[in-house]
Ligand SMILES: [Fe+2]
């Protein structure tokens with residue numbers, strides 16, 4: 001499962017780069033594509049919430065290592081549920097907003113890959 005989540009991160013990263021490029025030319029297309037990919041990312045985050053966080057909370061006893069990342073997880077879900085739908089097609093700032101949003105998501109993926117996934121793998125191997 002962790003391998004598949006990693007593969008999904010890789011796909012999301014590629015899509016986000018494409019969306020950032022698109023946003024420089026047509027904000028309408030970029031936002032529509034972002035909404036589409038946003039739904040897939042949300043499904044991914046919900047799966048992580050359900051399957052990873054429960055195991056880590058139960059088994060990993062050093063909360064300072066993962067609590068912060070899991071709290072950021074709520075932020076990402078909020079971003080996907082609210083921020084994307086608030087983007088305006090005509091907004092001058094849409095390129096910047098999409099860039100910030102993409103950077104936040106990429107940072108989240110990296111933290112999971114570097115910290116949360118290894119903890120998960122360790123927890124389930126014990
Ligand atoms: Fe996540």
Ligand SMILES: [Fe+2]
Nearest residue numbers: 005048109112
């Ligand atoms: Fe993830």
